[in-house]
Amino acid sequence: MRHWMSSLTLNQKLAALAFVLGVVAVFAKPTGGGAVTIDPNDLARIVETEVDHVDPLDLADWIMAGRADYRLVDLRDEKAFGEYHIPGAQRLLITDLPDAGLPRNEKIVLYSDGGIHSAQAWFLLKAKGYTGVYMLLGGLDAWRDEVLFPTLAKNPTPYQQQRNEKLTAIARHFGGQPRSGAADTEAAPQIAAMPKLELPAGVAAPAGAAKKKKKEGC
Amino acid sequence: MNTPFYKYGAFGDETSLVVAFVIGIGFGFFLERAGFGSARKLVSQFYLNDLAVFKVMFTAIVTAMLGATYLAWMGVLDLSLVYLTPTVLWPQLVGGLVLGIGFVIGGYCPGTSVASVATGRLDGLAFVLGLPVGTLLFAEAFPWIRGFYENGSVGVQTLPGVFDLPYGLVVFAVVLMALGGFAGASWIEKKFQPR
Numbered sequence: 025m026r027h028w029m030s031s032l033t034l035n036q037k038l039a040a041l042a043f044v045l046g047v048v049a050v051f052a053k054p055t056g057g058g059a060v061t062i063d064p065n066d067l068a069r070i071v072e073t074e075v076d077h078v079d080p081l082d083l084a085d086w087i088m089a090g091r092a093d094y095r096l097v098d099l100r101d102e103k104a105f106g107e108y109h110i111p112g113a114q115r116l117l118i119t120d121l122p123d124a125g126l127p128r129n130e131k132i133v134l135y136s137d138g139g140i141h142s143a144q145a146w147f148l149l150k151a152k153g154y155t156g157v158y159m160l161l162g163g164l165d166a167w168r169d170e171v172l173f174p175t176l177a178k179n180p181t182p183y184q185q186q187r188n189e190k191l192t193a194i195a196r197h198f199g200g201q202p203r204s205g206a207a208d209t210e211a212a213p214q215i216a217a218m219p220k221l222e223l224p225a226g227v228a229a230p231a232g233a234a235k236k237k238k239k240e241g242c
Numbered sequence: 243m244n245t246p247f248y249k250y251g252a253f254g255d256e257t258s259l260v261v262a263f264v265i266g267i268g269f270g271f272f273l274e275r276a277g278f279g280s281a282r283k284l285v286s287q288f289y290l291n292d293l294a295v296f297k298v299m300f301t302a303i304v305t306a307m308l309g310a311t312y313l314a315w316m317g318v319l320d321l322s323l324v325y326l327t328p329t330v331l332w333p334q335l336v337g338g339l340v341l342g343i344g345f346v347i348g349g350y351c352p353g354t355s356v357a358s359v360a361t362g363r364l365d366g367l368a369f370v371l372g373l374p375v376g377t378l379l380f381a382e383a384f385p386w387i388r389g390f391y392e393n394g395s396v397g398v399q400t401l402p403g404v405f406d407l408p409y410g411l412v413v414f415a416v417v418l419m420a421l422g423g424f425a426g427a428s429w430i431e432k433k434f435q436p437r
Binding site for chain 1: 244304305308311312314315320322323324325326408409410411413414416417418420421424
């Protein structure tokens with residue numbers, strides 16, 4: 025036996041190993057989508073460290089950069105969605121979420137008006153074994169206050185001036201309008217209606233429709 | 243431990259670039275060590291007297307496949323989170339043909355051309371400089387070829403799904419295919435040895 029083994033070349037031994045592994049693999053049961061174990065400690069850690077949040081300004085950056093490596097899900101009803109939604113969002117009611125067949129290997133960003141529905145949907149998807157689930161921090165309210173109608177610093181320092189310009193550019197891109205300075209804390213003008221859905225060309229492409237090609241290969 | 247690491251948030255976007263860099267260095271190193279920094283070595287596969295490219299690539303495929311299978315079986319790797327390239331039939335057939343023609347004529351494929359530049363070869367450099375030019379041309383021409391680009395899109399396809407076979411059986415079949423291929427390749431190499 026020993027003599028027989030040592031007469032094999034390394035290549036032949038490796039080939040034999042691959043053959044054995046291949047035979048055993050016939051009985052393999054690959055996981056994925058089946059049983060899901062939820063680790064409460066792990067969930068608590070994610071919540072505590074806030075790694076499951078996406079800042080509205082970051083999301084605005086992603087949209088403006090044309091990133092397509094995430095899926096934006098609007099959890100509000102049809103009417104609200106029709107009035108305004110973040111460019112690229114797809115509408116899904118929380119009741120439809122478990123069976124919507126969202127791809128498990130994509131980054132999913134949830135939002136609703138505030139933060140509660142998206143947080144509940146987050147747990148729901150986590151319980152279904154989804155891993156890349158994120159919430160828009162502060163929901164659509166924060167999107168409105170930070171992206172569409174940001175408050176610009178009054179008497180800005182040079183650094184703040186830079187930031188003001190950036191915020192203005194972002195707000196205009198999404199059809200909003202920045203508000204200036206602290207003066208209007210008392211009688212904050214009722215924020216005008218959400219911008220019309222006619223968005224600048226190029227931003228309204230729904231996620232998933234024009235997926236960016238990923239580079240792979242030899 | 244859960245993998246894929248990136249999908250489980252073990253590291254973020256920035257770190258992923260570092261990880262990609264390290265893996266890329268490793269990939270290039272082994273390409274070079276397999277002799278794939280040389281166009282002579284690479285094109286010998288088309289003269290059928292040295293099928294190292296076929297053997298190395300198929301070995302890598304089988305190794306990765308068995309590793310992924312067993313890790314998934316142990317519950318360490320969630321296969322449903324692994325990115326799969328969607329199949330777009332016609333453009334991928336034509337693209338493969340174009341790559342093959344370029345490979346035969348020029349002696350490199352994209353990865354190996356970079357490996358060859360790293361060893362200081364000028365023919366590889368011509369290839370690498372051609373990459374951004376071709377990319378630019380493609381991008382500029384994209385509005386005209388968009389229709390073809392999306393022609394025959396059938397989404398993500400896997401062998402177990404297409405043939406409706408158990409996953410493990412396909413793994414075994416691919417291993418058999420590889421072993422048969424290796425034996426066949428050695429036979430062909432001997433037959434076409436230059437005299």
